[in-house]
Amino acid sequence: MSAKLPSLSEVGTDLLAVSRWRTRVALVRPYAMIGVFAVVAWAGWWWLTPLVVFGVFVSVVTVTHDVVHRALGLTARQTEWALFFTGLVLLESGHAYRSTHLQHHRLFPSDEDPEGYPANLSLLGAVLYGPVFLARLWWWSWRRARGDRGLRTWLLAEAAMPVAALAGGALLWPVTPALLAYAVMAIVGSWVYPLLTVYLPHHDYGDEPLTQTRTLRGRVIPAIFLELTYHLEHHLYPQIPSHRLPELARRLDPHLSAAGVRPVRVI
Structure with a gap:
């Protein structure tokens, strides 16, 4: 399945253009979803909160x-x-x-790629790996940041966030269960990362870039996941923003077809 892919300039550098409005929307959207969660919790519609938290995850990951x-x-x-x-x-x-994801792009598949490790596990193994995945990525980043005081400061501050949220949620429980409920859902929800973001896109990977991950094409599922399903396209041209991946996929279709790559079709 070896094939010469077009350079970024041949694909079109216009795909790199991002308006200020688009950037602001991307950055504000996660906090808008937090606002939705607060309203839903205030209204007592707890059955809706998992769906809202799913939206938070998609907006943040994107x-x-x-x-x-x-x-x-x-x-x-x-x-x-x-x-x-x-x-x-x-x-x-x-x-x-950032540390582990850029390493993933540089080296996958490799023993030096902690993010890509679940791709080598079984389906059950990827599920069971969930609770320790982010902690192991953090520890890998901490060790690699030796001598970088600035980065280690960021890492320490970020490591304190779940602890502070759980403690604050417990203290506020007599007033509202919302903070603790959100913190628990955010932490437990992250346990699906090894399965959804590594194992499913990468398992049974091949030896060449075109066979090391998959791409899902459709209208509904890619839209729900804010175009994160275009995983192959992203790995080939990671500098292109997520919202331009459908257009990138359209331009790459003749090349992928010639190389024998068959996208997975979803709704």
Whole structure:
């Protein structure tokens, strides 16, 4: 399945363009979803909260992904704060994610790729790996940051977030269960990362870039996941922002077809 893919300039550098409005929407959307959660919790519609938290996850993962790959036009300083504040929404370390995700893009598949490790597990193994996944990514990032005082400061601050949220939620329980409920759902929800973001896209990977991950095509599912289902396209051209991946996929279709790549069709 070896094939020569077009360069970014041949695909079209117009795909890199991001308006200020688009950047603002991407950065604000996770906090808007927090607002929705607060309203739903205040109204007592607890049955709706898992669906809202799912929306929080999708919005955070999408924007953090783009921030890590410098696809939103942010300055270096803005990027550092964006990693912190987007990670804060889900009580995760944005800086640990950047360290491990860029390593994933550089080396997958490799024993030196901690993010890609679940791709080598069984389906059940990927599920069971969930509770320790983010902690192991954080620890890997901490060890790699030896001598980098600034990065370690970010990592320590981000490691404190889930502890603070759980403690604050417990203290506020007599007033409202909302904070503790949200913190628990955010933490437990992150346990699906190894399965959804690594195992399913990458398991049974091949030896070449075109066979190391998959792409899902459709209208409904990609839209729900804010285009994160275009995993192959993202790995091939990671600097292209998420919202432009459908157009990238359209332009790559002749090349992928010639190489024998068959996208997975979903609704």
